[in-house]
Amino acid sequence: MFYREAGDFHTTYTSDSQTFPIKFDRYRYYVILVIAFLVVPFIINDYWANAILLPFLIYAIAAIGLNILTGYCGQVSLGTGGFMAVGAYACYKLMTAFPDVSMFIHVILAGAITAVVGVLFGLPSLRIKGFYLAVATLAAQFFLLWLFNKVPWFYNYSASGQINAPEREVFGILITGASAPAWATYLFCLIFCFASAIVARNLTRGTVGRKWMAIRDMDIAAEIIGVNPLRAKLSAFAVSSFFVGISGALFFSIYLGAVEVGEAFSIQKSFLVLFMVIVGGLGSIFGSFAGAAFLVLLPVALKVLGVDMLGWPTDIVAHFQLVIVGALIIFFLIVEPHGLAQLWRLAKEKLRLWPFPH
Amino acid sequence: MLDTSEGYTTADGRKIGGVVMEMKNITLRFGGVKAITDISFDIREGEIRAIIGPNGAGKSSMLNVMSGFYVPQEGEVWFHGKPRPPLKPYEVARQGIARTFQNIALFEGMSVLDNVMTGRLTQMKTGLLAQSIWKGRAEKEETENREIAEKVIDFLEIQAIRKTPVSRLPYGLKKRVELARALAAEPKLLLLDEPMAGMNVEEKEDMSRFILDVNDEFGTTIALIEHDMGVVMDLSDRVVVMDYGKKIGDGTPDEVRNNQEVIDAYLGVEHD
Amino acid sequence: MSDQFVFAMEVTLNGLMAGVLYALVALGFVLIYKASGIFNFAQGVMALFAAMTLVGIMNGQVPFSHLINATFGTDLHDFGWHLPALLAILLTVGVMVLLAWGVQRFVFSHLVGQEPIILFMATIGLAYFLEGLADLMWGSEIKTLNVCLFGESGCLPQGINETIDAVTYEWFGYGFFIDNLDITATIVAAVLVAALIAFSQYTKQGRALRAVADDHQAALSVGISLNFIWILVWSLAGFVALVAGIMWGAKSGVQFSLSLIALKALPVLMLGGFTSIPGAIVGGLIIGVGEKLFEFAIGAPFLGGATENWFAYVLALVFLVFRPQGLFGEKIIERV
Numbered sequence: 001m002f003y004r005e006a007g008d009f010h011t012t013y014t015s016d017s018q019t020f021p022i023k024f025d026r027y028r029y030y031v032i033l034v035i036a037f038l039v040v041p042f043i044i045n046d047y048w049a050n051a052i053l054l055p056f057l058i059y060a061i062a063a064i065g066l067n068i069l070t071g072y073c074g075q076v077s078l079g080t081g082g083f084m085a086v087g088a089y090a091c092y093k094l095m096t097a098f099p100d101v102s103m104f105i106h107v108i109l110a111g112a113i114t115a116v117v118g119v120l121f122g123l124p125s126l127r128i129k130g131f132y133l134a135v136a137t138l139a140a141q142f143f144l145l146w147l148f149n150k151v152p153w154f155y156n157y158s159a160s161g162q163i164n165a166p167e168r169e170v171f172g173i174l175i176t177g178a179s180a181p182a183w184a185t186y187l188f189c190l191i192f193c194f195a196s197a198i199v200a201r202n203l204t205r206g207t208v209g210r211k212w213m214a215i216r217d218m219d220i221a222a223e224i225i226g227v228n229p230l231r232a233k234l235s236a237f238a239v240s241s242f243f244v245g246i247s248g249a250l251f252f253s254i255y256l257g258a259v260e261v262g263e264a265f266s267i268q269k270s271f272l273v274l275f276m277v278i279v280g281g282l283g284s285i286f287g288s289f290a291g292a293a294f295l296v297l298l299p300v301a302l303k304v305l306g307v308d309m310l311g312w313p314t315d316i317v318a319h320f321q322l323v324i325v326g327a328l329i330i331f332f333l334i335v336e337p338h339g340l341a342q343l344w345r346l347a348k349e350k351l352r353l354w355p356f357p358h
Numbered sequence: 359m360l361d362t363s364e365g366y367t368t369a370d371g372r373k374i375g376g377v378v379m380e381m382k383n384i385t386l387r388f389g390g391v392k393a394i395t396d397i398s399f400d401i402r403e404g405e406i407r408a409i410i411g412p413n414g415a416g417k418s419s420m421l422n423v424m425s426g427f428y429v430p431q432e433g434e435v436w437f438h439g440k441p442r443p444p445l446k447p448y449e450v451a452r453q454g455i456a457r458t459f460q461n462i463a464l465f466e467g468m469s470v471l472d473n474v475m476t477g478r479l480t481q482m483k484t485g486l487l488a489q490s491i492w493k494g495r496a497e498k499e500e501t502e503n504r505e506i507a508e509k510v511i512d513f514l515e516i517q518a519i520r521k522t523p524v525s526r527l528p529y530g531l532k533k534r535v536e537l538a539r540a541l542a543a544e545p546k547l548l549l550l551d552e553p554m555a556g557m558n559v560e561e562k563e564d565m566s567r568f569i570l571d572v573n574d575e576f577g578t579t580i581a582l583i584e585h586d587m588g589v590v591m592d593l594s595d596r597v598v599v600m601d602y603g604k605k606i607g608d609g610t611p612d613e614v615r616n617n618q619e620v621i622d623a624y625l626g627v628e629h630d
Numbered sequence: 631m632s633d634q635f636v637f638a639m640e641v642t643l644n645g646l647m648a649g650v651l652y653a654l655v656a657l658g659f660v661l662i663y664k665a666s667g668i669f670n671f672a673q674g675v676m677a678l679f680a681a682m683t684l685v686g687i688m689n690g691q692v693p694f695s696h697l698i699n700a701t702f703g704t705d706l707h708d709f710g711w712h713l714p715a716l717l718a719i720l721l722t723v724g725v726m727v728l729l730a731w732g733v734q735r736f737v738f739s740h741l742v743g744q745e746p747i748i749l750f751m752a753t754i755g756l757a758y759f760l761e762g763l764a765d766l767m768w769g770s771e772i773k774t775l776n777v778c779l780f781g782e783s784g785c786l787p788q789g790i791n792e793t794i795d796a797v798t799y800e801w802f803g804y805g806f807f808i809d810n811l812d813i814t815a816t817i818v819a820a821v822l823v824a825a826l827i828a829f830s831q832y833t834k835q836g837r838a839l840r841a842v843a844d845d846h847q848a849a850l851s852v853g854i855s856l857n858f859i860w861i862l863v864w865s866l867a868g869f870v871a872l873v874a875g876i877m878w879g880a881k882s883g884v885q886f887s888l889s890l891i892a893l894k895a896l897p898v899l900m901l902g903g904f905t906s907i908p909g910a911i912v913g914g915l916i917i918g919v920g921e922k923l924f925e926f927a928i929g930a931p932f933l934g935g936a937t938e939n940w941f942a943y944v945l946a947l948v949f950l951v952f953r954p955q956g957l958f959g960e961k962i963i964e965r966v
Contacts, residue, residue, distance in 0.1 A: 013504040014497060076747055124951045131669045131750045132950060135896045139943035150934040202492035206500055207482045214465050214476050221463035224425060225539065226451030226480035235486060267890075271754060278751060283467065312700045315770060322762025329755030333748055334740040 065243030074216030087248025114245020122237030281341030375403030426450030477542030647812035649918020681875030726868030897946035
């Protein structure tokens with residue numbers, strides 16, 4: 001009724017391996033793109049941009065990045081906050097050193113620099129596996145934060161130790177700083193988010209993605225059928241850190257504007273992105289979006305419910321949020337380890353057969 | 359004994375070519391335990407070569423030496439007329455050796471098609487950048503390799519399940535998918551580790567037919583280990599018999615069947 | 631004897647004491663990991679939770695009072711009594727056992743047979759849950775913890791140990807600053823380890839525990855209840871967490887950072903191996919001494935200080951690259 005794939009035949013392997021092989025999905029995807037690019041920019045205001053849309057887009061990029069490493073390649077990382085910090089500081093140094101270069105290039109370069117750092121910290125992954133590796137990535141988290149805190153060169157010797165995003169324009173439109181219009185910052189992040197999703201999808205449906213998944217599912221067998229484990233893992237670290245770096249750069253330059261490293265990129269941030277990936281679904285690009293949306297909306301919803309409706313003080317709501325997030329993580333791991341993405345797939349299966357399930 | 363120095367013709371009239379792989383005086387130890395003692399034999403182009411022996415005879419270790427997963431302490435593995443230096447397992451795969459595993463080693467989180475496509479990995483060369491753009495080189499390469507993978511899928515009659523996640527398949531089908539993955543690599547030498555373990559009679563017959571067909575259709579050289587004597591004797595051109603890590607027989611199934619040492623050690627000594 | 635050397639000795643001694651506390655938290659990890667294969671990331675938060683519960687019970691605080699007040703407009707704070715520490719500790723142990731039961735009943739009994747990494751992520755969720763719960767129950771402000779076992783006497787000693795100060799002054803012309811609390815912690819830790827070893831060697835439950843650690847299936851087949859054993863180890867881990875929480879809470883106040891310091895137990899485990907109690911102790915001492923000495927010799931003079939934040943992790947990382955199984959772990963042979 002709502003959902004049909006009958007009569008939708010593929011005559012070439014190319015059309016069979018496209019991202020949305022079912023017509024219905026494809027059209028829905030086009031509709032969402034049109035709304036995101038052509039409708040939202042005209043109706044957006046500052047509250048929606050800052051409370052929901054910007055964090056959603058930026059976290060979605062980070063979640064895609066971590067999902068590539070953890071969901072596709074099976075390497076758990078608790079260093080996401082540290083790598084986001086690398087992206088942020090790289091972006092800051094580039095913005096201040098080359099004020100005339102386009103922000104697009106700065107953000108991409110920040111991602112590239114983060115990729116190099118990610119590979120460096122990914123090197124031990126050949127010898128260290130499972131939660132040993134997870135703990136080892138904590139080394140990246142704590143060391144990088146310490147570095148940005150202690151070496152004044154990174155924050156241009158500013159007295160506060162903070163970094164502040166200078167005002168920069170793209171095509172004559174201000175996109176950083178307090179007076180940047182909401183629609184411009186939104187579109188800037190949207191472009192990166194969209195591109196990240198496309199690239200991630202392309203990588204995960206092809207050879208590289210299969211190598212990653214082979215390593216994830218059974219590393220010894222993967223090696224015997226011809227996957228070089230070091231190269232596969234390092235490429236996952238590189239690509240993952242690239243996205244995480246971009247997200248960190250945007251988080252700093254577009255969203256926050258000013259960053260104190262210990263606060264903005266603490267280990268809590270690593271957990272938050274990991275939770276997005278778990279809730280959304282390990283090994284699913286769509287899941288990264290779903291998880292980011294869920295965990296961005298949850299505090300907003302709780303605040304509306306707790307503070308505005310029940311009149312609780314904000315700290316109690318914050319504590320409730322911890323309890324709920326923790327319980328949700330456990331709930332998802334127990335009931336549906338593949339997260340919201342899998343729930344969505346199951347719903348689609350049901351809809352496909354509805355109203356005659358037999 | 360059959361003279362095999364220059365290749366030979368089998369009973370059913372297939373021409374068997376020169377030596378593909380030769381094991382020369384292989385000895386393998388784990389700590390103080392000798393798993394393989396001084397074993398030599400060769401595998402020729404186009405033949406089905408079996409290694410048989412009772413449990414614990416060292417068959418699996420032998421296969422792991424051939425596939426490069428274990429490096430023997432003594433002896434050399436010659437491949438295509440050259441001694442093979444100690445290689446990483448993935449480098450061995452790139453030389454054209456594919457294998458299946460005794461306890462199925464499929465990638466459980468992927469679909470059948472993706473699993474078979476992993477067999478093509480060694481042949482796919484596009485870099486990260488081309489793949490992230492997808493349109494163009496990466497897509498073309500994907501389609502070309504997909505065609506080869508689909509041929510194998512057709513051949514092994516698993517078209518209907520190509521999009522099914524492997525974790526949902528029954529045991530017999532998983533074995534077949536694993537064979538498909540190995541075949542997709544178009545190997546010069548295919549190693550099968552107990553391809554019929556845990557199967558019922560019908561599944562065994564199916565699998566035997568596939569092995570013979572593969573050998574016939576693609577001319578693939580196959581080495582397999584198995585402890586089901588009946589199947590092996592029907593299937594293979596030449597048989598190596600191992601016991602306690604030593605080679606006790608080598609030849610055509612008929613020769614092996616009549617070898618007194620093999621009868622004593624493997625089939626049991628007759629009591630009056 | 632040069633001044634630098636004497637200072638280094640003092641730093642080493644203090645490092646050893648800090649290491650004991652790391653080892654104490656690591657011990658809780660090892661207990662759970664051995665028996666169930668679960669790498670319990672929430673161990674640090676359990677220490678925080680236990681310490682907060684202890685303070686709350688001792689002060690007669692009404693649980694969830696903030697929440698109740700905010701919802702119903704009441705003005706509850708405490709029951710108006712102060713419980714003796716010994717009784718409060720017993721009650722807290724009861725709470726930890728209840729927690730152990732809850733964790734087993736509502737979380738891990740549903741995750742039997744899952745991959746270790748899934749279990750690990752579940753414990754991260756558990757850490758969040760417990761942290762939020764502790765804050766909701768007892769409030770998130772920093773609390774002081776002073777445990778006196780018998781009324782006004784038998785308190786945990788605080789401050790500089792005069793004897794050591796005097797003796798070292800006599801020997802080196804420089805009095806070492808060693809906190810009494812650290813010395814007590816060391817003694818308590820030693821007693822605790824001895825008790826745990828005695829428990830696992832000489833009691834029926836201890837033997838069952840070791841059997842489960844060896845092989846779940848085999849243990850089941852001789853009639854050991856896995857469920858009981860897992861609740862038992864989580865209770866033991868809860869008890870160890872309480873001890874660590876008391877020591878740490880008395881030292882630097884009961885606050886959130888306690889659970890972060892407890893994260894340092896992770897590199898300790900990576901050094902010592904996840905399954906070895908002696909490994910946890912030696913690893914804790916190495917990390918404790920290592921980070922203090924590194925900060926003293928290199929960190930503070932050349933790198934701007936605060937290297938304790940990362941030293942333990944980087945040391946463990948470098949170490950693992952060369953010896954992936956840890957100091958005392960067994961070498962893993964990979965098979966196909």
